[in-house]
Amino acid sequence: MTRAPEERESSRVPTALLYACGLSLVQYLGAYMRLPLVPLFARRLGASTVEVGMINAGFMLSATILSLPLGLMSDRLGRKRLILAGMAISCLTSVFLLVASAPLHVGLIYLFSGVGLACFSPAMMSHVGDSATPRFLGRAYGWYTSALYLGMALGPGLGGAVATRGFEFAFAVSALITGAGILVGAVRVHAPSPPWTADPAKADLRADFREVVRIPAVVACWVATFFSTYAWGSLFAFFPLFARDSGISIAQTGLIFTTQAAANAVCRIPIGHLQDRIGKRRPFILWGNALFGLCIALTGFAREEFPLYLIFCGVGATMAATFTAIGAVLSESVETRVRGLAMGGYNTCIYGGFMVSAATLGFVIQRFGYAAGFASAGIACAVSTAAVARLLRRKR
Numbered sequence: 020m021t022r023a024p025e026e027r028e029s030s031r032v033p034t035a036l037l038y039a040c041g042l043s044l045v046q047y048l049g050a051y052m053r054l055p056l057v058p059l060f061a062r063r064l065g066a067s068t069v070e071v072g073m074i075n076a077g078f079m080l081s082a083t084i085l086s087l088p089l090g091l092m093s094d095r096l097g098r099k100r101l102i103l104a105g106m107a108i109s110c111l112t113s114v115f116l117l118v119a120s121a122p123l124h125v126g127l128i129y130l131f132s133g134v135g136l137a138c139f140s141p142a143m144m145s146h147v148g149d150s151a152t153p154r155f156l157g158r159a160y161g162w163y164t165s166a167l168y169l170g171m172a173l174g175p176g177l178g179g180a181v182a183t184r185g186f187e188f189a190f191a192v193s194a195l196i197t198g199a200g201i202l203v204g205a206v207r208v209h210a211p212s213p214p215w216t217a218d219p220a221k222a223d224l225r226a227d228f229r230e231v232v233r234i235p236a237v238v239a240c241w242v243a244t245f246f247s248t249y250a251w252g253s254l255f256a257f258f259p260l261f262a263r264d265s266g267i268s269i270a271q272t273g274l275i276f277t278t279q280a281a282a283n284a285v286c287r288i289p290i291g292h293l294q295d296r297i298g299k300r301r302p303f304i305l306w307g308n309a310l311f312g313l314c315i316a317l318t319g320f321a322r323e324e325f326p327l328y329l330i331f332c333g334v335g336a337t338m339a340a341t342f343t344a345i346g347a348v349l350s351e352s353v354e355t356r357v358r359g360l361a362m363g364g365y366n367t368c369i370y371g372g373f374m375v376s377a378a379t380l381g382f383v384i385q386r387f388g389y390a391a392g393f394a395s396a397g398i399a400c401a402v403s404t405a406a407v408a409r410l411l412r413r414k415r
Contacts, residue, residue, distance in 0.1 A: 051174025072381030079374030081133030090363020105139025161291020179273025252376030282335030316397025319390030
């Protein structure tokens with residue numbers, strides 16, 4: 020009976036988390052409007068399949084290199100500055116695409132776009148962890164990532180729909196959506212109470228990094244994240260081209276991505292709640308990662324819309340199980356003062372997986388076909404689960 024008020028308090032959604040969810044939805048809605056369009060836009064400008072892969076690889080390269088240091092900066096300078104900087108860069112990406120006239124321009128713009136993601140994602144993930152109590156972490160990351168994936172769900176469909184009036188119109192709408200989010204974030208994002216501030220004079224960056232990488236659970240989450248996004252990156256970069264060659268329209272391609280992201284978003288909150296109730300997150304990482312890889316591996320063998328919708332639903336549900344658990348395990352495994360560093364490493368693995376996928380699978384697909392490319396990516400993800408399981412069994 021004495022725990023009842025505490026339980027009721029832990030069930031309330033913090034106001035800071037609600038604003039984090041809203042800004043994440045806006046950020047990813049604007050960014051993912053570009054997802055099915057940029058490969059086709061680059062192809063219209065004369066890019067080859069390999070060049071399309073390299074454009075995505077450049078985007079991921081900058082995000083990979085900068086996520087760790089910018090996550091650390093959010094520990095030192097505060098989350099708000101990095102969140103708003105990331106949104107501003109995303110807005111400018113859409114504006115710059117309006118004047119791109121060659122594949123090189125698209126590549127340089129996407130290189131710049133990666134900086135925005137490296138600013139936004141570690142800072143926002145850390146802000147969510149800062150804003151939630153330990154009892155609420157699963158639900159907090161469930162709410163946050165549901166909003167994020169709702170943006171991802173709506174973005175491709177909206178992008179495909181407005182692109183019927185031209186790529187330029189779609190990029191302009193994307194910029195306006197993200198710009199509106201910046202105005203809200205400038206007013207409504209605040210440090211959680213009680214605030215935590217770093218003392219730069221006492222900061223030992225090497226010691227902080229050593230502390231984080233010596234935690235097996237953190238390394239396990241990073242490994243699972245890298246291989247999951249390596250597999251997802253095969254679809255992120257090359258599925259629009261696969262769909263076009265299979266006779267699927269741009270609008271349907273956007274809706275297939277929307278189906279994946281919608282399944283992802285719908286599953287996040289109940290899965291996070293279930294994890295909080297049973298107190299076990301690690302089985303969700305292992306089973307989710309293995310089944311996610313299997314779904315990716317099957318994609319290239321489907322040539323019609325209906326089986327692709329089913330596969331992408333599976334991709335979304337298994338991604339929800341894996342990444343909700345990863346976010347919570349990372350947050351509860353580290354202290355607040357190094358949370359940005361841990362989340363920066365997590366985002367480095369996300370974008371590193373995307374980058375390696377885009378840079379390597381273009382050659383595989385060009386030589387052996389889409390089925391071989393998607394299968395190799397999915398199998399690598401599923402096999403990595405063994406290493407993740409071994410790390411999760413180790414004590415700190």
